[in-house]
Amino acid sequence: MIRPTRFELWIGGRFVAAARHAEVVTPFDGVPFATVPQATPAELEQAVAAAVAAKPRMAALTAYERSALLRGAATRVAAQAPLFAETIALESGKPLREAKVEVERAVQTLEFSAEEARRLHGETLPIDAHPAGKGRTGFTLRVPRGVIGCITPFNYPLNLVAHKVGPALAAGNTVVVKPAEETPCSAYLLAQALHDAGCPDGAVNVVPGDGQEIGEPLAQHRDVAMVSFTGSRAVGARLRAIAGLKPVTLELGGNAPVVIDDGADWEEALDRLVVGSFTHSGQVCIHLQRIYATTPRVAAQLTEALAARAKQLAIGPPLDPATEISSLIRTRDVARVGALVEEARSHGARLACGGTRQGRATYLPTVFDALDDSMEFAREEAFGPVVGVAAVGSFEAALAAANRTRYGLQAAIFTRDLERALAAAERLEAGGVIINDVPSFRVDQMPYGGTKESGMGREGPRYACEAMSEWKTVVIRRRAT
Secondary structure, three states, rough: OOOOOEEEEEEEEEEOOOOOEEEEOOOOOOOEEEEEOOOOHHHHHHHHHHHHHHHHHHHHHOOOHHHHHHHHHHHHHHOHHHHHHHHHHHHHHHOHHHHHHHHHHHHHHHHHHHHHHHHOOOEEEEEOHHHHHHOEEEEEEEEOOOOOEOOOHHHOOOHHHHHHHHHHHOOOEEEEEOOOOOOHHHHHHHHHHHHHOOOOOOOOOOOOOOHHHHHHHHHOOOOOOOEEEEOOOOOHHHHHHOOOOEEEEOOOOOOOEEEEOOOOOOHHHHHHHHHHHHHHOOOOOEEEEEEEEOOHHHHHHHHHHHHHHHHHOOEEEOOOOOOOOOOOOOHHHHHHHHHHHHHHHOOOOOOOOOEEEOOOOOOOOEEEOOOOOOHHHHOOOOOOOOEEEEEEHHHHHHHHHHHHHOOOOEEEEEEEHHHHHHHHHHHHHOOOEEEEOOOOOOOOOOEEEEOOOOOOOOOOOOHHHHHEEEEEEEEEEOOOO
């Protein structure tokens, strides 16, 4: 299949000419590769109206039909995997090898959503357990909420759209998708796959555009029943404030820690620590940002080994199969990450590698030690290929340091001590605790979301389906016999 280079708005099951457009560029070199719409508020109204009009058709589909639709879309994405992977790599700057994994995960997300379409159900109620319930039968139904507003980020431009659209359709809803401004093309390809699989016209609508001009009105819209957002803490807080009484799911930022416990085999863990620290140049919400070793010796050895591995990572354009590190999404993010590193250095951080810019938007993989709480890096989200290492005096001190952040998305510990593993699971303040792996571990059916300022609600097809449907109680008064 030939990769499209120009898109229009996707509204009501067809392309609709937009009033204005913008270029999408590859972050690594700034070369344009596609032209996409920049929706206006009036065009957003068209998309919402199309989603409203499609609600009866989508809600009328049986569980079997919704499941078949999503399985058909999964099959089509898998069949066009090279096209999807190339598109992800070009628009997000993600190395092709990682983009291929994202496509595989998106297929899994759609398949899990298809399974959940057949599992979503109500339950019988013991109405007669109450004295007033005599002669009555009760049960519940799970019904769709209606139109779901989906606002998605740049870093997983296919799979994170699938994580919202798949469960929404599985539960019988319609959607309006506002993809990230930098990476809208993958959402279009997914919409086309769903359309080809038989999705009712208007059930999926895609309107790229500015966050304030399109994202905020989408969240506020009276005909949008729920908002599902993945992105920054600041934008998530704003959307929650303006959404009114509608439910909002927020998957926000992180500052993920790892504890390396006494006796843990950090050398065996090294491969996973490299993955957790540098995948997609650290532009992952559960990117490994902080490492706390319980002994100075391990901290020093780990810093040296991690830096040696970071220096070996192949840097290049995203479509090169050998590339392991490509670029950050925007040039201004290079300056932002660099400022965090320099601030850490001013507070005593010692660079073991990296700390410099290369080319247009590449920041070299960076490792430093002497991480401490005085650094902004220890408190805030870096969203770049940087990891800090600290030596702490004890297991207790490591857990305390790991928790000293406003974020709580995922955390991890490497240990051979079952009691400490269970203690970490209980006491680490995060939505997910990963034992003997990095915090960036995620499979797409697991509940995923954060505590503290990392968000509210959970993703994962089962959990999103539950959030995107409502309970309806039915009580029947039977005739006396």
